[in-house]
Amino acid sequence: MKYAFMLTTALATCLCAHLAAAQGPENEEGITAANVAAVIKPEYSPYAGRSYPTRPLFGDTHLHTAVSVDAGTLNRVGQEDAYRFARGEEVLSTGGLRAKLARPLDFLVISDHAEMYGLMPQLLAGDPEILSTERGREWYAALTSGNFDTIFATAMEIVGSLSGDEPPIKSEKAVRNAWQAYTALADRYNDPGQFTAMIGFEWTAIGGYNLHRNVLFRGDASVANQTLPFSQFDSKNPEDLWSYMAEFEKRTGSDVLAIPHNGNLSNGRMFTVESFDGKPLTAELAAKRIQYEPLIEVTQIKGDGESHPFLSPNDEFAGYETWDRANLNGTEIKTEDMLKYEYAREALKTGLKLEASLGVNPYKFGFVGSTDSHTSLSTAEEDNFFGKHSGVEPEPHRWEHVVIQAPKPEFNVYGWQQAASGLAVVWATENTREAIFDAMKRKETYATTGTRMTVRFFGGYDFATEDAETRMPATAGYQKGVPMGGDLPKSPAGKAPTFLVAAMKDPISGNLDRIQIVKGWRDTSGETYEKVYDVAWSDGRVPGPDGKLPPVGNTVDVARATWKNTIGDPELITVWSDPEFDPREAAFYYAKVIEIPTPRWTAYDALRFNIKMTDDVPMTTQERAYTSPIWYTP
Amino acid sequence: MQRFVREPLLHFLLLALFVFAAYSLVSRRQPSMATIDVTQAKIEQLAGLFAKTWQRPPTAQQLKGLIDDYVKEEIYVREALRLGLDTNDEVIRKRLRMKMEFVSDAEAEATPPTDAQLQAYMDAHPEAFREPPTIAFEQVYINPDKHSPDATAAATALLEPLRKDASYAATAGDPSLLPPALPLTDQQGIAQVFGDDFAVAIMRLAPGTWEGPIPSAVGLHLVKVTERAPGSLPALADIRPVVEREWMNDHRNAVEQQRFDDLLTRYKVTVEPVSAGGGPSP
Numbered sequence: 004m005k006y007a008f009m010l011t012t013a014l015a016t017c018l019c020a021h022l023a024a025a026q027g028p029e030n031e032e033g034i035t036a037a038n039v040a041a042v043i044k045p046e047y048s049p050y051a052g053r054s055y056p057t058r059p060l061f062g063d064t065h066l067h068t069a070v071s072v073d074a075g076t077l078n079r080v081g082q083e084d085a086y087r088f089a090r091g092e093e094v095l096s097t098g099g100l101r102a103k104l105a106r107p108l109d110f111l112v113i114s115d116h117a118e119m120y121g122l123m124p125q126l127l128a129g130d131p132e133i134l135s136t137e138r139g140r141e142w143y144a145a146l147t148s149g150n151f152d153t154i155f156a157t158a159m160e161i162v163g164s165l166s167g168d169e170p171p172i173k174s175e176k177a178v179r180n181a182w183q184a185y186t187a188l189a190d191r192y193n194d195p196g197q198f199t200a201m202i203g204f205e206w207t208a209i210g211g212y213n214l215h216r217n218v219l220f221r222g223d224a225s226v227a228n229q230t231l232p233f234s235q236f237d238s239k240n241p242e243d244l245w246s247y248m249a250e251f252e253k254r255t256g257s258d259v260l261a262i263p264h265n266g267n268l269s270n271g272r273m274f275t276v277e278s279f280d281g282k283p284l285t286a287e288l289a290a291k292r293i294q295y296e297p298l299i300e301v302t303q304i305k306g307d308g309e310s311h312p313f314l315s316p317n318d319e320f321a322g323y324e325t326w327d328r329a330n331l332n333g334t335e336i337k338t339e340d341m342l343k344y345e346y347a348r349e350a351l352k353t354g355l356k357l358e359a360s361l362g363v364n365p366y367k368f369g370f371v372g373s374t375d376s377h378t379s380l381s382t383a384e385e386d387n388f389f390g391k392h393s394g395v396e397p398e399p400h401r402w403e404h405v406v407i408q409a410p411k412p413e414f415n416v417y418g419w420q421q422a423a424s425g426l427a428v429v430w431a432t433e434n435t436r437e438a439i440f441d442a443m444k445r446k447e448t449y450a451t452t453g454t455r456m457t458v459r460f461f462g463g464y465d466f467a468t469e470d471a472e473t474r475m476p477a478t479a480g481y482q483k484g485v486p487m488g489g490d491l492p493k494s495p496a497g498k499a500p501t502f503l504v505a506a507m508k509d510p511i512s513g514n515l516d517r518i519q520i521v522k523g524w525r526d527t528s529g530e531t532y533e534k535v536y537d538v539a540w541s542d543g544r545v546p547g548p549d550g551k552l553p554p555v556g557n558t559v560d561v562a563r564a565t566w567k568n569t570i571g572d573p574e575l576i577t578v579w580s581d582p583e584f585d586p587r588e589a590a591f592y593y594a595k596v597i598e599i600p601t602p603r604w605t606a607y608d609a610l611r612f613n614i615k616m617t618d619d620v621p622m623t624t625q626e627r628a629y630t631s632p633i634w635y636t637p
Numbered sequence: 638m639q640r641f642v643r644e645p646l647l648h649f650l651l652l653a654l655f656v657f658a659a660y661s662l663v664s665r666r667q668p669s670m671a672t673i674d675v676t677q678a679k680i681e682q683l684a685g686l687f688a689k690t691w692q693r694p695p696t697a698q699q700l701k702g703l704i705d706d707y708v709k710e711e712i713y714v715r716e717a718l719r720l721g722l723d724t725n726d727e728v729i730r731k732r733l734r735m736k737m738e739f740v741s742d743a744e745a746e747a748t749p750p751t752d753a754q755l756q757a758y759m760d761a762h763p764e765a766f767r768e769p770p771t772i773a774f775e776q777v778y779i780n781p782d783k784h785s786p787d788a789t790a791a792a793t794a795l796l797e798p799l800r801k802d803a804s805y806a807a808t809a810g811d812p813s814l815l816p817p818a819l820p821l822t823d824q825q826g827i828a829q830v831f832g833d834d835f836a837v838a839i840m841r842l843a844p845g846t847w848e849g850p851i852p853s854a855v856g857l858h859l860v861k862v863t864e865r866a867p868g869s870l871p872a873l874a875d876i877r878p879v880v881e882r883e884w885m886n887d888h889r890n891a892v893e894q895q896r897f898d899d900l901l902t903r904y905k906v907t908v909e910p911v912s913a914g915g916g917p918s919p
Contacts, residue, residue, distance in 0.1 A: 472812045507814040510832030510854035573855035
């Protein structure tokens with residue numbers, strides 16, 4: 004294993020091990036060195052009294068079932084089977100296939116659409132109240148016609164109706180029944196220590212300009228039943244969603260948070276510098292946003308939103324499973340000027356800019372990934388991918404089927420473009436609703452594109468080479484610094500920050516290619532920049548004259564859909580210090596860990612169905628993880 | 638033959654047959670006066686539906702309209718059924734099927750299970766409720782990259798010092814994100830961190846001494862099992878909600894299956910052979 008130590012001896016000889024502790028990070032509920040020192044007295048057993056998170060929990064914060072109006076048009080698998088599947092049991096998919104995860108999830112949020120919550124099962128059951136409406140009757144007839152084309156067209160019409168001004172079918176009683184049935188089911192399947200069923204729903208504004216958010220509850224059914232899912236029929240303005248959340252917290256004393264997703268399909272609306280109605284952003288709104296939206300879902304089936312090659316032309320790993328041709332429903336072409344308000348890395352930079360003018364950074368968010376699957380089956384593994392919705396579950400032709408039908412055929416999205424992504428990974432102290440929620444609040448999370456690699460990332464001023472050589476890097480990490488999602492204290496005497504970063508491969512996925520640290524910063528004139536550093540990599544490679552690390556290679560046998568772990572390393576760990584640090588400049592740092600190439604889900608489909616796809620269909624992938632950033636504020 | 642055709646008896650018989658057939662046709666057509674009773678309860682229901690939609694009760698005129706409309710609907714429905722208009726209608730078929738399934742679900746959920754039922758269910762499915770066996774262990778990691786070409790020898794060389802000196806484990810081996818020790822954990826939990834092969838191997842070890850090396854997805858490990866807890870079956874009282882949840886899920890499926898199987902016995906189903914190529918491709 005090759006370590007890239009860029010640490011000077013001056014930094015290594017640390018005279019002020021407790022300076023960082025004395026100042027302490029500001030992030031709420033964060034674990035400071037002082038906390039750790041107070042908790043961990045020197046003991047004989049190095050494991051005694053350890054109170055920090057020791058194992059990452061892998062989950063999905065974004066799954067739809069038959070209860071969602073759009074999913075329900077095609078999907079017949081309900082919420083109960085969604086839970087059973089997530090905790091590792093075998094269930095039948097809508098298409099009648101037996102489905103089972105390789106490994107259970109640690110937690111799941113079933114986040115069915117708030118709009119007409121629970122309408123579909125009631126519509127399909129022929130609920131008289133719903134059939135008494137004209138739309139209800141039409142849809143019912145179409146959905147039960149037995150003709151797939153009619154059903155799919157109606158499904159698309161129903162998805163479209165989600166963004167209207169008035170719900171085509173309105174029944175508060177039906178919504179309340181469905182919501183309370185859901186929260187009760189979540190309580191039944193919530194098994195502290197084993198499997199967490201967090202309560203949530205998706206607010207689905209606005210039409211083709213995806214501003215969608217998942218709202219997650221810290222509490223149980225008795226708390227969540229004190230409200231109904233806030234839908235885009237209540238308001239299409241995310242600021243009103245935050246007000247709803249604020250009111251809920253005040254009334255119940257229990258916390259909620261919201262996670263936006265698919266900025267990549269918002270056509271320049273997700274991470275703007277304006278309010279919803281186009282006025283300049285105020286400090287008050289910025290503060291509200293980051294209070295209620297500590298995380299974003301940065302990768303999922305409908306594309307990855309970490310970075311875009313247009314915005315990061317010098318980063319050869321920018322752009323992964325990119326969906327950048329149009330907005331969500333393909334009604335408007337995407338132009339280059341929209342990208343900067345869509346992708347996470349740029350949004351983090353925008354946040355630094357806004358912080359300079361407003362005093363608050365609305366985009367100081369951390370990362371999770373999730374699937375947004377509409378099949379009730381949370382599948383993010385390449386060799387076990389059940390698709391975006393039940394119309395593209397495994398069968399020989401799904402790669403060429405339409406996933407999203409646009410008015411203009413050139414904006415249609417086809418099956419093969421789906422990404423088998425992603426997972427939400429949480430460094431929680433235990434597997435409970437409360438612990439997971441609190442870890443999300445403090446942003447001690449990372450996103451993966453479906454792989455289960457373990458990633459640690461700590462920032463401080465005193466990390467030294469030895470910290471990467473101990474048996475328990477996390478102990479040094481928490482003692483001397485802040486974890487992912489945290490804030491660096493003020494720089495002591497202009498010292499450059501140091502980072503302890505480590506990654507371990509998923510036991511059943513590919514080895515690791517490299518760890519990168521992505522830095523974004525704002526100079527004293529207010530301009531923002533970014534730079535990507537390779538900090539640890541496999542196989543003793545030597546960077547070329549251009550400073551670029553050679554590619555790791557490729558062992559994938561596409562025809563057999565296999566690969567060999569003869570390249571890459573199972574673990575990478577290093578201590579890295581920012582060589583270009585300027586204490587006057589605000590900055591963020593996050594780690595990006597990249598696997599060696601492995602077969603993409605399309606390769607497994609080609610093998611299993613014995614079919615040939617066209618040459619534009621990618622057959623290999625390099626799975627990756629993105630940690631929440633650590634911020635430095637002068 | 639010609640004589641036979643001219644035979645008057647045949648004419649008579651044919652005529653008789655015709656008359657008989659005509660009579661039977663006519664007599665079937667003859668409507669036996671069916672009755673439609675619009676009961677007080679039905680009228681209240683109609684008025685109630687109207688009120689729900691329009692937020693006010695119907696006027697006398699409107700109520701008469703509702704009743705007339707109901708009578709018309711009832712007659713049409715009966716006539717449609719008589720003419721067999723329901724048989725090839727996909728919507729009606731789906732709807733009827735769904736109603737059957739809902740009847741079954743409602744039946745399954747109508748009666749909550751008793752303790753005796755749940756206990757019997759637990760007895761029949763102990764593996765679903767058994768707490769799996771767990772072990773606690775310490776491990777020392779050997780990174781094959783750092784000890785090539787013979788990492789196994791390097792690992793084995795550490796066994797003796799580890800067995801001699803309990804404190805050596807804290808510093809021996811290579812750095813790793815893997816936990817140096819795991820508290821009591823079941824095989825699945827161990828596999829989540831170390832991979833399946835490692836988990837299977839370590840579950841077989843006896844506690845007390847350093848053993849290995851055992852390979853995992855990331856390298857080699859010397860391990861010492863420090864504690865071992867056999868799996869146990871909790872008492873029903875301790876896990877009643879879980880048992881009830883599983884019982885209900887099973888019961889719902891079973892009731893539906895049972896109902897269907899019962900119905901199936903009333904039918905003889907024949908399916909023509911499926912052609913070798915399967916159905917048409919979509």
